Amino acid sequence: MTSPPSDQTPCRPPGTGLRVDAERNRDRILAAARRLYATEGLGVSMASVAREAGVGKATLGRRFATREELVNAVFADRMDAYAAAAAEALADPDPWHGFTGYIHAVCAMQAADRGFADVLTMTFPAAKALEARRTEAYNEFQELITRAKTSGHLRDDFISQDLVILLMANAGVVAATGDDAPDTWRRLVGHMLRSYAAPGAPIPELPEAPRSTALYRATVRLARTGPDTTWVGGSGQ
Structure with a gap:
């Protein structure tokens, strides 16, 4: 029989982990874009931002569909x-x-x-x-x-x-x-x-x-x- 969860292993509502990961990826993308834009200007490609953030281009696209959305957030x-x-x-x-x-x-x-x-x-x-x-x-x-x-x-x-x-x-x-x-x-x-x-x-x-x-x-x-x-x-x- 499965034991009830202890205080050391709190239950997370379904989907919470995905939301946390999504927010973490967004923060990484913004931090990477700030670094690149500050030193190289807006000529930096979206692909370069994704590489700097350590995420795939698809992940970047889900968070920021266009360059303007990213610039607005940064x-x-x-x-x-x-x-x-x-x-x-x-x-x-x-x-x-x-x-x-x-x-x-x-x-x-x-x-x-x-x-x-x-x-x-x-x-x-x-x-x-x-x-x-x-x-x-x-x-x-x-x-x-x-x-x-x-x-x-x-x-x-x-x-x-x-x-x-x-x-x-x-x-x-x-x-x-x-x-x-x-x-x-x-x-x-x-x-x-x-x-x-x-x-x-x-x-x-x-x-x-x-x-x-x-x-x-x-x-x-x-x-x-x-x-x-x-x-x-x-x-x-």
């Missing part, structure tokens, strides 16, 4: 931080300081995570939550622009598209310099903030330029590897 918290940065800038009693602080904060997010640098310069229509947070941040940035212009410190000809241009340029600098000259983006942002300032506005201090030897190493590496062209309209599967 970067949800970062898009929250992106939107929060805009709200924090609006709360600054000094509109110009809030504006410059926001620009620097967003570019710092790009520099810290190459995948997020890509996310900020792309759109993902199927990733509803991610795009909703992007829209929220964009609307608040529009208000930030108006306040900074009213203060007399932001140039009248600055428009929201200029931020997109800056983010594209910064993403390129981050990808090109890599670990060879990781703070180069600060110099770019410093120059751009000066160009946005109206006459008489407080000018942010210009960060030091990277050493020529560091830039040389970056150019040599870039010449060997070539520009990242793996993500073009969703290619690189």
Whole structure:
């Protein structure tokens, strides 16, 4: 006769083990995608993510049917931080300081995570939550622009598209310099903030330029590897 289960061998409801395994696989996939996207950008293929996570492509497909679903899950918290940065800038009693602080904060997010640098310069229509947070941040940035212009410190000809241009340029600098000259983006942002300032506005201090030897190493590496062209309209599967 079978003995009743002891306290050391608890019974699990039917299907519980499968749910636990599924959740574990999802966590592994997300962790692997974060690592790869952060260091290599969004050009990483879904197959590479599956290999990094130690799961099959079929398992990956069950958890995330499309790349956009995976990107949405990986970067949800970062898009929250992106939107929060805009709200924090609006709360600054000094509109110009809030504006410059926001620009620097967003570019710092790009520099810290190459995948997020890509996310900020792309759109993902199927990733509803991610795009909703992007829209929220964009609307608040529009208000930030108006306040900074009213203060007399932001140039009248600055428009929201200029931020997109800056983010594209910064993403390129981050990808090109890599670990060879990781703070180069600060110099770019410093120059751009000066160009946005109206006459008489407080000018942010210009960060030091990277050493020529560091830039040389970056150019040599870039010449060997070539520009990242793996993500073009969703290619690189």
